[in-house]
Amino acid sequence: MRKGERASLAVSLMLAAALLVGCDATSAPLERIEAPLPGVRSDAVRLVPDEVRYRFPGVVRARERAAPAFLHDGVLRERHVVRGQRVEEGEPLAMLHNPAMAPALAAAEARVRELDASLSRLGRDVERARTLRERNLSSEEALDRLRSERGALAQAREQALARRDEARAQLEELTLRAPFAAEVTDLDAEPGDFVAAGQPILHLAGVAEREVAIRVPANLAVRLEPGQAASVAPTFGAQRIAGEVVHVGRAGETLAPVIIALPAESAPALGEPVRVQFEIAGPPVRRVPLAAVVDPSGSTPYVLALNEDDRVRRTPVTPGRLAGSWVSVNGEGLAPGDRVVTAGQGRLEAGMRVRVLP
Incomplete structure (x- = not known):
């Protein structure tokens, strides 16, 4: 074979190989590699009864006091x-x-003895006059006069006894x-x-018995009543004592007096400073785990809630009181039972779909 023919054959073979390679490339399926969904953990929003705690300082004192x-x-x-x-x-x-008390008692006792003697003598005179009257040796008027004198003397003796008892009581005082x-x-x-x-x-x-007297705002005093429980704790201790409201006074312009009774067997010492705590039931509140609130101390705190299809939505909230690891929140678009993300928020954006880990 001549040299020119060999070159043409080589070119033809190369073109055929190129065509075969192109056909294989177009016929092979194109495989797509999808990124895995971000994994998160979640918890449900709770609706729980709220209890507001109020604390007031006080000092232990005796329930019975006297000067x-x-x-x-x-x-x-x-x-x-x-x-x-x-x-x-x-x-x-x-x-x-x-110096005036003892002589007054002595004079009162002497007056009683004097009247006793006079009453005894007059009693004998009345008996003698009655005997003479029965024998018609005296008149009825004489007997009546002696009886009247005896009655007046008996009344004077009663008054003297009262003055003696008064003087004796004053001396005992x-x-x-x-x-x-x-x-x-x-x-x-x-x-x-x-x-x-x-x-x-x-x-x-x-x-x-012991008690603690405190003063509370008028709007709280109207929610307290005798028999209500109160917790009392020493200012410099962790002991808790169960107390009971026994008196709620009238509120002045701002404050009302409240007295809490303490059990004698566990009450702190007289004069010891204590803290009195009331737990007042309030309306139900929504609570979420504290970990679910993003930027809780910032200007725009929010939570990442999950829709039914596990897509993220951003819901602004206003954090409230902390109760353990849960915090009460206020915010629209967040209902009890809604799921909120508690871990893995850092790489999420609104609208993203996630995988909820068990």
């Missing part, structure tokens, strides 16, 4: 107790000296006694001091 005083003026002769001492009901606390079992918390007068009638001598705090 005993004398009914009369005088000089404090003796004081039988000291600050911090425990006293029982009826125990003497102090004694007053009033010169000894001040404890009205109930208590602890002496303060002393206002020392032996030798002149004290006026009604002036406190000391202060007592009962040992039986």
